[in-house]
Amino acid sequence: MNVAHVDDLDRIELDDGFVWRPIRRRFGIRAFGVNAYTPREAGGQVIEEHDESRLGHEEIYLVLRGRARFTIDGNEHELGPGQLVFLRDPSLKRGAVALDAETVVLALGGKPGVAHEPSAWEGMFAAVPYAREERWDEAIRMHEEALVEHPEHPALLYNLACMEARGGRNLDALLHLKRAAELEPRWAEYAAKDSDFAAIRSEPGFPA
Amino acid sequence: MSKGYEVLSLDDLGAYPRPQKDGPLLMPLRLRLGVQAFGANCWTAPVGSLVVPRHEEDSGHEELYVIVRGRATFTVGEQTFDAPAGTLVHVEAGVLREAVAEEPDTVVLVAGGTPGKAFEAFGWESVQVAFAEGVAGRVEEGRTALNEAIAGRPGHWSNAYNLACYESRFGDLDAAFAQLREALATAPPEEIGGYLEGDDDLARMRDDPRWAEVTG
Numbered sequence: 001m002n003v004a005h006v007d008d009l010d011r012i013e014l015d016d017g018f019v020w021r022p023i024r025r026r027f028g029i030r031a032f033g034v035n036a037y038t039p040r041e042a043g044g045q046v047i048e049e050h051d052e053s054r055l056g057h058e059e060i061y062l063v064l065r066g067r068a069r070f071t072i073d074g075n076e077h078e079l080g081p082g083q084l085v086f087l088r089d090p091s092l093k094r095g096a097v098a099l100d101a102e103t104v105v106l107a108l109g110g111k112p113g114v115a116h117e118p119s120a121w122e123g124m125f126a127a128v129p130y131a132r133e134e135r136w137d138e139a140i141r142m143h144e145e146a147l148v149e150h151p152e153h154p155a156l157l158y159n160l161a162c163m164e165a166r167g168g169r170n171l172d173a174l175l176h177l178k179r180a181a182e183l184e185p186r187w188a189e190y191a192a193k194d195s196d197f198a199a200i201r202s203e204p205g206f207p208a
Numbered sequence: 209m210s211k212g213y214e215v216l217s218l219d220d221l222g223a224y225p226r227p228q229k230d231g232p233l234l235m236p237l238r239l240r241l242g243v244q245a246f247g248a249n250c251w252t253a254p255v256g257s258l259v260v261p262r263h264e265e266d267s268g269h270e271e272l273y274v275i276v277r278g279r280a281t282f283t284v285g286e287q288t289f290d291a292p293a294g295t296l297v298h299v300e301a302g303v304l305r306e307a308v309a310e311e312p313d314t315v316v317l318v319a320g321g322t323p324g325k326a327f328e329a330f331g332w333e334s335v336q337v338a339f340a341e342g343v344a345g346r347v348e349e350g351r352t353a354l355n356e357a358i359a360g361r362p363g364h365w366s367n368a369y370n371l372a373c374y375e376s377r378f379g380d381l382d383a384a385f386a387q388l389r390e391a392l393a394t395a396p397p398e399e400i401g402g403y404l405e406g407d408d409d410l411a412r413m414r415d416d417p418r419w420a421e422v423t424g
Contacts, residue, residue: 002297002298002299003282003284003289003291003295003296003297003298004295004296005292005294005295005296006294006295006296007294009296023272023296027272027296028298029270029272029298030270030323030324031246031269031270031320031321031322031323031324031325031327032245032246032319032320032321032327034272034319057245058243058244058245060241060243060248062218062276062317064274064276064293064294065293065294070215072213073213077215079215081276081277082217082218082219082276082315083215083216083217083218084215084216084217084218085214085215085216086213086214086216086241086243087212087213088211088212088213088214088241088242088243089211089212089213091212092212092213094213104294106274106317108246108248108319109245110245110246110321110327111245112244112245112326112327113244113245113326114326115323115325115326116245116246116321116323116327
């Protein structure tokens with residue numbers, strides 16, 4: 001049965017300090033985006049600072065438990081249980097810090113007027129625990145699954161190439177990195193300095 | 209505050225009963241915020257009453273129920289289970305589900321949409337809000353809610369039909385017949401036909417000589 005308590009969701013700690021608690025992936029939801037977020041500790045980030053310009057999503061952030069201080073478009077709002085912020089403008093910068101270690105924020109999102117597509121970042125986030133443990137096969141699999149729905153997503157291709165390079169799949173890494181750089185040249189600039197590509201930087205065809 | 213975002217407490221949404229039916233009270237989140245990308249509403253109910261009515265979601269929506277506060281007993285398909293605050297329940301379209309509130313002030317958030325399709329707001333929230341306003345004697349507020357629903361989905365007969373029902377119950381018959389004419393001009397006969405004879409909201413209109421002319 002598709003039932004879970006927020007405390008029983010997977011905990012995926014991300015480098016920016018917040019903890020992703022995947023809901024959409026857990027249940028296989030296709031019609032809209034939905035996830036929960038918790039902090040590592042009181043005072044820690046619970047919603048990463050970002051905007052939704054690329055995806056065009058409108059978003060609801062609802063505090064289910066604890067308290068969080070949101071910064072929206074430069075304005076601060078302290079919200080407790082049952083309080084929410086709705087962002088209809090995707091370009092607005094948003095983020096939140098948890099004021100309580102037990103804080104849980106539910107996030108709902110989607111783009112008006114179009115059928116929802118699961119976001120590519122979910123695959124990259126899901127790969128983080130595996131990459132942290134250098135379990136490259138699993139990390140690559142997370143990216144490949146996301147790539148099925150987003151075959152031309154530059155950041156996804158780039159991150160997949162990182163995992164492949166670290167995992168010794170040099171040819172695959174070169175192919176995916178090359179494609180990412182073709183789609184967005186800035187990825188070639190990143191690759192030039194990225195330690196993940198140390199093993200393949202001298203290979204012929206490495207984007208310069 | 210900029211127009212690009214809004215801060216809100218669920219307690220500010222109000223709670224509206226369903227027209228002519230017992231059941232949970234709607235806390236119209238999507239309507240209040242103007243969410244366009246997905247369905248999102250809250251429901252509340254007294255202890256021992258349905259906070260999620262028994263239904264299968266024939267709209268094709270998959271739904272996620274989030275117990276925001278309180279506690280509920282859910283039945284999904286053949287299984288019944290306890291759902292304290294923080295519980296998430298995902299139900300596909302076509303599966304029978306219901307939930308009973310077990311604690312005071314239980315609030316359930318429901319998010320929904322049809323996989324593979326852009327979300328479309330049909331205006332049912334406006335109908336529920338409007339009729340609750342009408343029953344409470346705030347006729348103009350209810351009329352405004354339905355007119356906003358018509359403006360939000362122009363050309364679709366159901367909102368004009370609902371405004372005809374509303375005017376028949378709470379307003380004046382001239383306006384009711386004007387809206388019914390509007391609805392009949394665009395409604396497929398097989399969709400609206402059943403409502404014309406069976407809808408109690410139209411009872412006052414059926415006694416009027418214009419009824420035969422408009423519906424004949």
